[in-house]
Amino acid sequence: MAGRPAVPQVIWARPERTGRGPRPAFSRADIAAVAVRLADEGGLDAVSMRHVAADLGCGTMSLYNYVPRKEDLHELMVDAVGGEHELWEPSGDWRADLRRVAHQTRELMRRHPWLPRLMSPVYGFSPNALRFLEHCLACMDPLDAPYGTKLQLLALLNGCVTTYVANELATAERTRALPWSEEQENQVRIAYLGGQIASGAYPRMAAAFTEDAGPIDLEAVFAWMLDRVLDSFTP
Amino acid sequence: MAGRPAVPQVIWARPERTGRGPRPAFSRADIAAVAVRLADEGGLDAVSMRHVAADLGCGTMSLYNYVPRKEDLHELMVDAVGGEHELWEPSGDWRADLRRVAHQTRELMRRHPWLPRLMSPVYGFSPNALRFLEHCLACMDPLDAPYGTKLQLLALLNGCVTTYVANELATAERTRALPWSEEQENQVRIAYLGGQIASGAYPRMAAAFTEDAGPIDLEAVFAWMLDRVLDSFTP
């Protein structure tokens, strides 16, 4: 009715097996694992329906029986690596626990550099995302605040971690597909930037870049950021 | 030499006009304006080399004389809307000024919902980005801290704003291309989520969703987040 409106579907609401017909040759976990491996090895661009199907050993269009749209494949991938989160018994110190969560998330994203680009609040309802959220809320049990506030803090924290790691990884991930090296690219960019700064139009930027700073300790900056966000939270 | 290594280029280092040959029919600003309009109207997917060229009124491949790679087109777009930032004389209250910057950035992203997806630190050296950074640093002149620290705070602030707005916009932007309505999609997702919560496996999530919360005030949450990040900063 109404033409062909294509009923919307959340892939998690679909049963993996309905009973009728031949038994499926693969599980969702199989498919997600293949897609994750492809993305880890060749970047997100290497994850195409054709590649995943070929790696699984089936025809391209067969994959559509398991994954109706490519976006659902992405959702499977995010959920699959979300399962790598280690969940522990909360210690009673919610700040320490959330710090640990954040560091773990950062490690997860460094293992799977494509993850930040796929992160989206609409994926927040996958099975492993629900387990993760529940765990974070459990860590915050000692904190006396409404759940709404806790969820806001979690969103803020995860947002900061995501952008931080995305920035960390942006250049590397971007460079992967380029025909020239990262140093070459950086050299050109720095040369251009140097010219702009030398023009005198941006005195503070110039000062910032000539400032005697020493090498940046990414770990320290990350920890600094976490402290900013967590320690400031006094409900 | 060395085969065809294709020398890397930052588009800003290329002069718009070299002197030789016929005078170009368009300026970079023209091209950026067209691309931005297309993205505003039809989402980022509507920005293809063919569409932009057609809208400019030239052949597809002619566009490559102005924009060597599609990524450069994105860089042009980010820079162009960066020019919409209103820059003012710093008030002396750096927190208030940065708050104003953040609100402006949010408005900018709501006008151009594709912006968060294109935001990347490698675009940070475009002309308008330099102007913007210089302005932010000027706002922070009353703050006694090394420029390195100021830049970290700026990165943190911009990161939070970006993810916050990205989350705000994700569903809307995502829904644009779907053949079914946003309510339909949400209904399906909520129904599924309700089933999961009712299973009893996620007691805190269940409590969070049954909590008497009232409607979320996105403005208030945004302001709350800014206060968290800014007020916590005591060098």
Place this chain on the structure above:
DNA sequence: GCGCACTACGTACGCTGTACGTAACTAGGA
């Protein structure tokens, strides 16, 4: 045992970014 819902998959369409070749044009050096 019948029928139907499912799996499997080849073909095809429209779209993408862009490499390459060719023709027209114009400014700088002789």
Place this chain on the structure above:
DNA sequence: TCCTAGTTACGTACAGCGTACGTAGTGCGC
């Protein structure tokens, strides 16, 4: 002043993408 080298303009072509559709074949529920 003319020549020529570097640019602009653009059509063609290719490889790859997501996926709609049609056609077999399979096995569970009735």
